[in-house]
Amino acid sequence: MLEKIIRSFQNNSERNAFYIDNTYYTYEQFAHAVSKIRKELDQLSFDHQKLVGVISFEAQDFHTYASIYGALFAGIGYVLINPANPLERNSSEIRQTGLTTLLTSKLTERVEEIAKLNNLNVIVTTDLPEVEINFTLPNIKEDDIAYILFTSGSTGIPKGVPILYGNISAFLDAFFALGYEIDESDKFVQMFDLTFDFSVICYLAPIIVGACIYTIPSVGIKYINVYTILEEHQITFACMVPVTISYLRPYFSDINLPKLKYTLFCGEPLLTEIAEEWLMCAPNGKLINAYGPTEATVFCTVYDFDPREGRNKSLNGIISIGKEMNGMEAIIIDESKNILSPNEKGEICLSGPQVTPGYWKDQEKNSTAFFTIENELPKKVFYRTGDLGMIDEEGDFFYYGRIDHQVKIQGYRVELGEIEYHARNFTNLVNVIALPSENHLGTIQLHLFLENYDGYIKDLEKYLTAKIPEYMLPSSINNLPSFPLNNNGKFDRKKVSAFLKQESNNGK
Secondary structure (H helix, E strand, O other), X not given: OHHHHHHHHHHOOOOEEEEEOOEEEEHHHHHHHHHHHXXXXXXXXXXXXOEEEEEOOOOOOHHHHHHHHHHHHOOOEEEEEOOOOOHHHXXXXXXXHOOOEEEEOOOOHHHHHHHHHHOOXXXXXXXXXXXXXXXXXXXXXXXXXXXXEEEOOOOOOOEEEEEEHHHHHHHHXXXXXXXXXXXXXXXXXXXXXXXXXXXXXXXXXXXXXXXXXEEOOOXXXXXXXXXXXXXXXXXXXXXXXXXXXXXXXXXXXXXXXXXXXXXXXOOOOOEHHHHHHXXXXXXXXXXXXXXXOHXXXXXXXXXXXXXXXXXXXXXXXXXXXXXXXXXXXXXXXXXXXXXXXOOOOEEEEEEOOOOOOOOOOOHHXXXXXXXXXXXXXXXXXXXXXXXXXXXXXXXXXXXXXXXXXXXXXXXXXXXXXXXXXXXXXXXXXXXXXXXXXXOOOXXXXXXXXXXXXXXXXXXXXXXXXXXXXXXXXXXXEEEEXXXXXXOOOOEOHHHHHHHHHHHHHHOO
């Protein structure tokens, strides 16, 4: 991976690497910024694990990207810290990883607070002196840590997911093996918080091919900014979470992106109808639906969706997540870890070179999240995703939803995604979320939330009665002006569920 990046720096020195806040930065400028951070990191000493914290203010900070690459070329794993996150969450991540040094492009009050609370040495990267470009390879191994990202933990303590150099190299090799036609003339868009693993492909793949990365301004309405960047700069490769085009949908009739060659979706279920409409906005482009948890390095299955050529597999209105990328293996298991046959529903499990070796210093979690199939030689370790899915006769996988989004009512297993599917059909793709709650008698009730729906709730109730069994009918249908989003641009179900608690308290 690093050898490819070096060649790209050398071959594209005068080309633009980034477009950030109306400013272009060349590969030569980026190489200088990376090299001075690398030199500073080369002088650090570590007692044990070589890790450095990187403050991630926003997706459009040039010096944050330089810090990430500086850490990679120094052979030091980076841990991204978003100062907008709660102080206790940031401190937990710092304590867990044993960080002693923090890289930041600016010394804000919040950064100083984080550093003081955790006794960290702070390096302000914009204050470092200029140095000669250093293209020498660091002394690293495949099992050295490239970065650690944190995901939410059921106990309230964030879980660290270490991704090794071998993991990220395997992902990039598998991505380029998909055969998408991208080179130094392409323009990639980067719209994600850097603590979201989908951002990894947006700041690594373009640099490897010598392309330019266009970041989304943080001022103003994000989704309008996305539309503006896509159109004004004729972006050719866009990575998005599905909610992005959901919010752009009212403007589809005005959106025309003939230069957009690829739209790659990941992070949430992608709905067939809205995907078909998006292809009309990008008439010359291809649509890719990808799937994969942080633990399997960005994504590891892909489906090239093209209704024009008959590639339009879906389940409950959700596009197939396709087949495994090179080197990866996916299976469906039941509750006893037996491998299921095609068309049987169970848990998606993953194995291969992209899968993390385990959660950071959490043997208890590792013992439940990973398992070995003993009759395979060599033995294969599989990661349990917690996602419900199935595989068809042709080897394509389908995503149903989270296993923990499956509830039991009157003895029946109910998938919330099925209720959401029917509600979306009736409301013409209004964003919907179905959630369970438990009343004072211990009985599970279902609740449906609509985002800014201008139709009649009674008509929706009548429609659902004709489509799903009585035990699946929501006890309440709530219309919210807008759904809260998390830092990754996904719907925040926890915040929506807080509305239920608020209503319950108001009713007391």
